[in-house]
Amino acid sequence: MLITHGGRFSGYGLYLLKGRPVFHYNLAGVARYTIAGKNPLAPGKHTILFDFKYDGSGLGKGGIGTLLVDGKKVAQGRVERTLAFRLSLDETLDCGEDTGTPVSEDYRVPFKFTGKLAKVVIDLTPGPLSAADEQKLKQDQAAIRVAR
DSSP: OEEEETTTTTTEEEEEETHHHHHEEEEEETTEEEOOOSOOOOSOOOOOOEEEOOOOOSSSOOEEEEEEEEEEEEEEEEOOOOSSOOOOOTEEESSOOOOOSSSSSOOOTTOOOOOOOOOOOOOOOOOOOHHHHHHHHHHHHHHHHHHH
C-alpha cells in the first residue's frame, strides 16, 4: 500500500499488486473502479502519480483517472461516479500500509509496503471552475446545510 483513504465501505487506494501500480476507487460498495498498469515496475526508484480529471458540473460526478510512472502513462480509465461528500468517518488515511478495512478485495490488511516510501503528495488544487459550476456548488452546499 502506498496510500489509502477509507476502506471496505468507501474509499480509494494507490498500491502495488504483484509489482504493478494500481488505483482502486470504492464507491460505497455500490461500484468499484480499478485502473492498473499492465507490467510490474522494475526494481529501483520510481515516481507514481494518479491524476484525476473531474467531469465537473456538480457533486458526485465522474472523471478520467490516469496512472503515470516516472512521467509516462501506464493506464487510464473512467470512474463513472464519485462520493458526493465524505468518506467513512470510521476509517483512516494511511501511508505505507492499510490499518483499517481493505478498500479492495485484492489484498489483506495491513498490506505493508516493503520498499522505501520517500514521499507522498496529495494535491487537491481544483481545476478551473466555470461560473455556472461555482454557482451550482454554492447551491448544493446550501441545500446540504438546510437538509441537516
